[in-house]
Every structure is written in structure tokens, then in C-alpha cells.
Amino acid sequence: MTEKLTIKAIKELLIDITEETDERMIKLQKDSRKGVVSAIQSWKRQQEKALKLEADYQRMLEFEHNIWENDLAYIAGIDEVGRGPLAGPVVAAAVILPQDFHILEINDSKQLSESKRDELYEKIKAEALAIGIGIKDERIIDKVNIYEATKLAMIEAVDNLTIDPQYLLIDAMVLDLPIPQSKLIKGDARSLSIAAASIIAKVTRDRMMKEYAMEYPGYGFEKNAGYGTKTHLAGLAEHGVTPIHRKTFAPVKNML
The missing domain is CATH 3.30.420.10 (Ribonuclease H-like superfamily/Ribonuclease H)
Structure with missing residues (x-):
């Protein structure tokens, strides 16, 4: 039966299959076409990823x-x-x-x-x-x-x-x-x-820092979120200290 299905149809069918013991999967695994074999391998990788995500999720709920x-x-x-x-x-x-x-x-x-x-x-x-x-x-x-x-x-x-x-x-x-x-x-x-x-x-x-980037251009706040990147340090050297800079943090402190 599966021999008559197109590869596209089989890929769509695999979306609904969640267990390897599913009768449809058992039939599909008898199909030797390369496209089908590849689709099944992709399905298995996705299932493994889903199982890992669920296992990680349950692990992170242990304290709760x-x-x-x-x-x-x-x-x-x-x-x-x-x-x-x-x-x-x-x-x-x-x-x-x-x-x-x-x-x-x-x-x-x-x-x-x-x-x-x-x-x-x-x-x-x-x-x-x-x-x-x-x-x-x-x-x-x-x-x-x-x-x-x-x-x-x-x-x-x-x-x-x-x-x-x-x-x-x-x-x-x-x-x-x-x-x-x-x-x-x-x-x-x-x-x-x-x-x-x-x-x-x-x-x-991050959204706050993107708004600050519009108010204080030249420091790259929209990308570095205020961290001391090369662009940020160059902006400090060129434009000086802004009101939102932390005055007790080096190198800002050294510029005052």
C-alpha cells in the first residue's frame, strides 16, 4: 500500500505518527525507497529530540x-x-x-x-x-x-x-x-x-536597552545590551559617558 504513496504523502503521514509500533510505521519501514528511508530516519531523530526535551523538562521540575x-x-x-x-x-x-x-x-x-x-x-x-x-x-x-x-x-x-x-x-x-x-x-x-x-x-x-539605543546612539546598546563590547568602548571614547552608564564600573569610572 505504501509503495503507491508519494514521498511527500509519506512525510505528511509521518507527522501524525508518534509511536514506532504504529501499524502505519511498520508498513512504511518495509518501503525500500531512499526517500522513504530518509524520511523515517528524520522522523526518528525528531522523536529522539522530543524525548530528550521532555526528559529535560521533567528534570527541571524536580525542585518544584x-x-x-x-x-x-x-x-x-x-x-x-x-x-x-x-x-x-x-x-x-x-x-x-x-x-x-x-x-x-x-x-x-x-x-x-x-x-x-x-x-x-x-x-x-x-x-x-x-x-x-x-x-x-x-x-x-x-x-x-x-x-x-x-x-x-x-x-x-x-x-x-x-x-x-x-x-x-x-x-x-x-x-x-x-x-x-x-x-x-x-x-x-x-x-x-x-x-x-x-x-x-x-x-x-533587552527591549529596554533597544529603546536606550535610540536615545543614545553610537554605543551599540541594541546589540550589546550595555556590555563592554568593542563597539560600546569605541562609543564611550567618541561620545563620552551617558546618564545610563554605571559610574562606579571601570572603564566608565576611569573616564570621569
Whole structure:
């Protein structure tokens, strides 16, 4: 029967097949045409990728599952972006995901392309129970130092949640809040809630820096997000320090 199907028709048929034990797949595997063999091999690679994505997804929910099992439904994952740049704010996000949340490919925002971050950002915003954002600009950073400013941004993000969290999962930080919490080193690669927060924070800050790029052209903020790239340093040398530069960060400090 499959011998009469075109390669295009077989590829379309494979889209609906999810198990190798499917009778249609068993019949297709008897087809020796090179195009069919190639299509089946491609299908198998896609299935392996899907299985790995699901396995990674379940691994990143282990912390959440352990907490949910203790009748704590509202877990806020917290992460920040922007500790290292020479310009712009530090941005933190707190995200509470529902227990039936199931969006694959969520990972540490640094491991994702910009287009994938934007795609996941919209999906997370649509399905999260609550999202809080905290922003501390260069004035606060210069006043209290970047580490303390990061803490303040994270606390602000928690305060801006519309649901009171019962537990906090925080990327490499402990917050002075009366809420049970866990500090996870490299948490954005270990906890789905933290990874979701990292995406929200990253996209939020990148969009802010693109707006600053229009206000302060010549530094490449739209591409470097305020980090000390060659273009940024050349802009500093040519145009000087802007109001959004961190005055306590070298080399900005050395130019004042």
C-alpha cells in the first residue's frame, strides 16, 4: 500500500505518527525507497529530540514537584539579568507557574536564541499565574553596589507579584524575605521556574536597552545590551559617558 504513496504523502503521514509500533510505521519501514528511508530516519531523530526535551523538562521540575508535594502551590522562580554591563539597569523577574504548565524548550535564557526567547516570553506571559518585575537603575547600582542592587530588584519583583508566593526558588541568591526559599547555584539550568524568570528578565531588559539605543546612539546598546563590547568602548571614547552608564564600573569610572 505504501509503495503507491508519494514521498511527500509519506512525510505528511509521518507527522501524525508518534509511536514506532504504529501499524502505519511498520508498513512504511518495509518501503525500500531512499526517500522513504530518509524520511523515517528524520522522523526518528525528531522523536529522539522530543524525548530528550521532555526528559529535560521533567528534570527541571524536580525542585518544584518536591515543593508542590508539601501542599505549597505557589512557587516563585526568581532570576536577574544585567549584573555585568557597563550601562543600563539590573532587571529581575519572579514567575509563578501553574502545576499543569507544559511548555518545552524553556532553559537558561543565555542558551537560547533571541527569537526563541521572544517566543517563549509570550508563552510564559500567557500561562504563568503571576509575573513580577523588579528594576534598579544605574543610580541605585552606583549607590549600593551591583550585588545589593540585584537583591533589591529581586525583592521588588516578588513584591510586584499579584499572588503571594509560598516558596521561592532563587538563582544563586538569598533574599531577606519572610518566605521559605532555596538558593540554587546555576538555578536557571536546574529549575523550570527560575529558567522562566530568566527569560522574562532577559527579554524585558533587552527591549529596554533597544529603546536606550535610540536615545543614545553610537554605543551599540541594541546589540550589546550595555556590555563592554568593542563597539560600546569605541562609543564611550567618541561620545563620552551617558546618564545610563554605571559610574562606579571601570572603564566608565576611569573616564570621569
